[in-house]
Amino acid sequence: MKALAILLGVLLLAGLIVGSKAASVNNQLVSQREAVQAAWAQVDVALQRRADLIPNLVETVKGFAAQERAVFEEVARARAALLNARTPGEKIAANQGLDTAIGRLLMVVENYPQLRSNENFLRLQDELAGSENRIAVERRKYNEAVQRYNTTLGLFPNNLFAGVLGFQRIDDYFRTDPGARTAPPVKF
Amino acid sequence: MPPAAGALLLCLALSAAAADFGALKPRGYVNDFAGVLRPEAADELNEACARVEKATGVQMALVILPSLEGEPIEDVANLLFRKWGVGQKQNNEGLLLLVSVRDRRTRLEVGYGLEAVIPDGYAGWILREMRPSLRAGDYRGALLAAVESLGARIAEAKGVRIPAAAGSRRPAPPPEAVIPWWLAAAGGLGLLLFISALARAQRAARGRRYYGDMPAAVWLPMFWHDAGFPTRSSGGFGGFDSGDSFGGFGGGDSGGGGASSDW
Numbered sequence: 001m002k003a004l005a006i007l008l009g010v011l012l013l014a015g016l017i018v019g020s021k022a023a024s025v026n027n028q029l030v031s032q033r034e035a036v037q038a039a040w041a042q043v044d045v046a047l048q049r050r051a052d053l054i055p056n057l058v059e060t061v062k063g064f065a066a067q068e069r070a071v072f073e074e075v076a077r078a079r080a081a082l083l084n085a086r087t088p089g090e091k092i093a094a095n096q097g098l099d100t101a102i103g104r105l106l107m108v109v110e111n112y113p114q115l116r117s118n119e120n121f122l123r124l125q126d127e128l129a130g131s132e133n134r135i136a137v138e139r140r141k142y143n144e145a146v147q148r149y150n151t152t153l154g155l156f157p158n159n160l161f162a163g164v165l166g167f168q169r170i171d172d173y174f175r176t177d178p179g180a181r182t183a184p185p186v187k188f
Numbered sequence: 189m190p191p192a193a194g195a196l197l198l199c200l201a202l203s204a205a206a207a208d209f210g211a212l213k214p215r216g217y218v219n220d221f222a223g224v225l226r227p228e229a230a231d232e233l234n235e236a237c238a239r240v241e242k243a244t245g246v247q248m249a250l251v252i253l254p255s256l257e258g259e260p261i262e263d264v265a266n267l268l269f270r271k272w273g274v275g276q277k278q279n280n281e282g283l284l285l286l287v288s289v290r291d292r293r294t295r296l297e298v299g300y301g302l303e304a305v306i307p308d309g310y311a312g313w314i315l316r317e318m319r320p321s322l323r324a325g326d327y328r329g330a331l332l333a334a335v336e337s338l339g340a341r342i343a344e345a346k347g348v349r350i351p352a353a354a355g356s357r358r359p360a361p362p363p364e365a366v367i368p369w370w371l372a373a374a375g376g377l378g379l380l381l382f383i384s385a386l387a388r389a390q391r392a393a394r395g396r397r398y399y400g401d402m403p404a405a406v407w408l409p410m411f412w413h414d415a416g417f418p419t420r421s422s423g424g425f426g427g428f429d430s431g432d433s434f435g436g437f438g439g440g441d442s443g444g445g446g447a448s449s450d451w
Binding site: 042046122123124125126127129130131133134135136137138 | 262266307308309310311312313316442443444445446447448
């Protein structure tokens with residue numbers, strides 16, 4: 001009888017310890033997952049900002065180089081793909097397509113010297129470069145948040161609780177292309 | 189190696205490459221690490237920035253570097269902005285104007301809170317306006333014109349007026365004055381950082397056993413990252429505000445807005 005009481009007491013104590021640890025792991029993971037979502041929202045704003053800028057940019061370039069129709073169509077398609085993308089993974093992929101299309105547009109611009117000295121175009125180019133830099137900064141912050149979350153998730157003993165509590169690894173990292181970072185496509 | 193781990197290592201490699209600039213500490217509004225400004229010019233610029241902050245609450249950091257050492261100017265400007273915490277934490281109204289002498293590059297980094305007032309196109313225009321003075325080697329003139337244009341635009345947006353520079357130059361403080369306040373502040377900050385780094389190192393050492401069953405190639409960079417420099421905490425050493433002089437940056441953040449140019 002006495003042994004049973006001790007056993008019950010020990011089990012209760014163990015349950016309390018495990019339960020409180022699970023609660024603290026849960027809280028930590030919830031707040032870090034929130035941080036990932038907040039960081040993603042900032043990335044999304046930056047992506048949207050660039051997409052919004054593109055019609056204006058294309059119109060200005062068209063004024064000087066109306067015959068470059070293929071490039072304009074490619075940019076429009078890539079922009080539509082980004083606007084239709086829903087999940088972070090899809091958006092990351094669509095954004096790379098838009099990077100390529102804008103790169104081609106800016107190469108075309110090189111052939112039109114009057115365009116490159118147009119103050120309106122210069123400002124649009126600043127806005128575009130600024131948007132690209134914002135995307136770079138926000139995706140770095142997002143990657144850091146994801147990394148923090150995944151690390152917390154993988155640490156012992158958190159990994160024992162995480163599955164039961166329904167937390168999963170996030171694998172939507174931005175793969176940074178080192179070439180693109182060290183030489184931003186828009187320079188003056 | 190899974191691609192996610194590759195991305196992680198790449199991030200770490202990038203942050204390591206920029207570490208040199210992360211060690212720079214703010215000296216005031218004006219941070220001439222290249223030594224191209226005469227002391228009177230630096231005082232004049234400091235005073236111009238102080239007047240802007242007093243009237244509008246916006247903090248400006250002017251940074252002159254001898255060289256970017258191959259780093260993109262956007263990364264260096266964002267790193268310094270966030271490390272120093274230019275602007276107040278609650279509204280992120282800060283500006284950082286970076287000039288790299290050898291690369292002949294300029295960047296105006298705009299804090300989150302000023303993106304609507306200083307759009308990238310305007311930031312680029314400010315930098316293009318600086319070109320003639322910079323080409324002539326007139327760093328003082330270029331920076332002063334930029335500070336005045338930016339101050340005027342911010343003041344207009346906020347509906348305030350920035351008082352004109354005091355007509356009669358106040359006499360410079362005697363050179364034999366006690367330890368400059370900013371040196372004392374930097375010393376205190378250094379001590380704080382040292383203590384916090386110590387605490388972090390201890391915490392990280394305790395945490396190390398959690399990495400136990402991973403190969404060293406995985407936990408070593410993670411551990412190194414955990415024990416790394418504080419990313420944002422060095423901003424904002426207040427408490428030394430004496431009238432219209434530099435009172436420390438306030439912990440503001442930037443999302444990479446602004447523009448870059450050259451001369």
